[in-house]
Amino acid sequence: MSRASLTQSQRRLDEQVSASYVGTLQDQTGTDLPLASLTTITLTLYDLSTKNIINSRTAQDVKNTNNVVIDSAGILTWTLQPADNIIVTSTKRAGAYEKHIALFEYAWATGANKHEVVLEIRQLDKVS
Numbered sequence: 001m002s003r004a005s006l007t008q009s010q011r012r013l014d015e016q017v018s019a020s021y022v023g024t025l026q027d028q029t030g031t032d033l034p035l036a037s038l039t040t041i042t043l044t045l046y047d048l049s050t051k052n053i054i055n056s057r058t059a060q061d062v063k064n065t066n067n068v069v070i071d072s073a074g075i076l077t078w079t080l081q082p083a084d085n086i087i088v089t090s091t092k093r094a095g096a097y098e099k100h101i102a103l104f105e106y107a108w109a110t111g112a113n114k115h116e117v118v119l120e121i122r123q124l125d126k127v128s
Contacts, residue, residue, distance in 0.1 A: 008120075011117075011118055011119050011120050012097065012119075012120045012121075012122060013080075013085050013119060013120070013121055013122065014085070014121075014122050014124055015085050015086060015087050015121050015122060015123055015124055016082040016083075016085055016086060016124075017082060017085055018079070018080060018081060018082060019079075019080040019085070020077060020078065020079050020080065021076075021077070021078045021080065021102070021117060022075065022076065022077050022078075023075075023076050023115065023117070024073075024074055024075055024076070025038070025041075025070065025074040025075075025076055025104075025106060025113075025115070026074070026113070027108070027111055027113060028111065028113060032073060032074040033074045033106070033108055034072050034073055034074050035063075035064070035070045035071060035072055035074065036072065037074075037108045037109070038063060038070070038106055038107070038108055039107050039108055039109065040061070040063065040105075040106060040107045041061075041062055041063045041068075041070070041076075041104060041105070041106035041107075042059040042060055042061060042062060042104070042105050042106075043057050043059075043060050043062045043066070043068065043078070043102060043103070043104055044057060044058055044059055044060070044101075044102075044103045044105070045057035045084060045100060045101070045102050045103075046100065046101055046103075047088040047089065047098060047099070047100055047101075048098075048099040048100065048101055048118075049089060049098070049099070050088055050089060052088050054083075054084060054086060054088065054100060055081065055083040055084050055086070057084070057102075059105070062078070062104070067079045067080070067081060076104070078102070085100075085119075085121050086121075087121060087123045088100075092123040093123065094123055094124060094125040095122065095123065096122070096123050097120040097121060097122050097123075098120070098121045098123065099118060099119070099120055099121075100118075100119045100120075100121055101116060101117070101118060101119075102116070102117040102119060103115075103116050103117075104116075104117070
């Protein structure tokens with residue numbers, strides 16, 4: 001499994017905002033996987049501390065659907081919706097961060113891989 005190497009500013013988002021994540025799908029040897037090679041790709045999004053699923057994204061099909069686009073070169077672009085960046089733990093104080101995990105699991109004819117993205121969501125004082 002690979003983990004995204006995001007800088008702190010890239011992985012930190014305010015709660016309930018739109019954002020995007022861009023990455024390249026690769027096999028275990030680091031070779032890029034084009035869209036045509038993929039048989040499946042799913043996304044599971046959850047809160048790290050509670051393990052609660054966020055925005056109904058449990059093994060959700062994201063092969064060019066559900067806010068994810070994969071191009072012919074294997075570049076994945078996920079457009080996060082405000083509901084993807086909610087605060088799950090109500091005891092968080094304003095300004096505190098909550099860690100969310102986006103787990104992409106994908107397969108092709110001769111293998112499978114996983115890619116994990118850690119996001120830090122900041123609780124704001126007032127969000128309607």
